[in-house]
Amino acid sequence: MQTNISVNRQSLGIRTDLAVIDQCLKPENQFLVEAGCGNMHLSKALAERGAHVLAIDPDPLQAEKNRAADIIANVGFAETGADQIPVEDQSVHGVLFPYSLHHIPEDLHASVFAEVLRVLKPEGFVYIMEPVASGKLNEVMRLFHDEAPARDAAQRAIESLAMPHFSQVDVIEYSNRISYDSWEQFAARCVSKTFNTNYTEAQVRAERVRDKFLEVGQHSNFEFESPMRVTWLRKPVRTSLS
Numbered sequence: 001m002q003t004n005i006s007v008n009r010q011s012l013g014i015r016t017d018l019a020v021i022d023q024c025l026k027p028e029n030q031f032l033v034e035a036g037c038g039n040m041h042l043s044k045a046l047a048e049r050g051a052h053v054l055a056i057d058p059d060p061l062q063a064e065k066n067r068a069a070d071i072i073a074n075v076g077f078a079e080t081g082a083d084q085i086p087v088e089d090q091s092v093h094g095v096l097f098p099y100s101l102h103h104i105p106e107d108l109h110a111s112v113f114a115e116v117l118r119v120l121k122p123e124g125f126v127y128i129m130e131p132v133a134s135g136k137l138n139e140v141m142r143l144f145h146d147e148a149p150a151r152d153a154a155q156r157a158i159e160s161l162a163m164p165h166f167s168q169v170d171v172i173e174y175s176n177r178i179s180y181d182s183w184e185q186f187a188a189r190c191v192s193k194t195f196n197t198n199y200t201e202a203q204v205r206a207e208r209v210r211d212k213f214l215e216v217g218q219h220s221n222f223e224f225e226s227p228m229r230v231t232w233l234r235k236p237v238r239t240s241l242s
Contacts (some may be wrong), residue, residue: 032094033085039066040055102130102147120236125233127230169233
């Protein structure tokens with residue numbers, strides 16, 4: 001384990017998630033795991049770039065949808081969490097966490113990163129995409145679903161449990177553009193997320209939430225810049241946390 005960690009930091013301005021992935025990764029002919037895959041849209045994009053992907057998600061509602069969905073070439077799905085990845089030791093080129101690490105309970109973080117180190121090849125990587133709890137859209141979201149504590153816990157886990165076990169560390173900051181046609185579209189998107197169980201539809205549609213959304217969004221036609229942080233870890237220095 002490393003004690004002195006050198007971090008290469010970049011700021012890219014406005015980018016899409018896929019544009020940053022395309023800048024950093026070369027998925028062709030790689031075996032990748034998408035941890036917390038949701039509807040597998042990223043897995044599909046990676047497969048289109050030549051990867052073979054195991055998409056995993058522990059949410060039973062999303063898992064049922066994924067099993068019923070059309071088959072995606074070169075993408076498999078397993079209903080499981082990142083602390084129990086169903087692959088052999090040192091068999092994976094990369095593990096990606098797309099907006100998912102902060103949804104993992106804090107008491108599982110050590111197990112998750114131990115499992116990641118178990119499955120990674122010696123030249124493997126971890127690519128963690130996490131939203132930053134700031135910006136105008138966050139002012140709206142935190143009224144019914146304040147994720148700042150969970151995101152802070154995820155960042156602490158990255159810094160203490162993951163970074164010391166890799167020889168190359170990049171932190172890449174950028175912002176997504178997220179747009180909505182209306183307040184109703186925003187509310188409907190929030191309510192439809194099966195993995196969020198900490199708020200109700202009534203909380204989303206509360207008058208104060210609607211008023212804040214209109215207040216901060218009307219001047220930009222409901223287009224928001226959502227700050228992101230990618231932690232890209234390469235070349236594990238050991239294969240377990242033990």
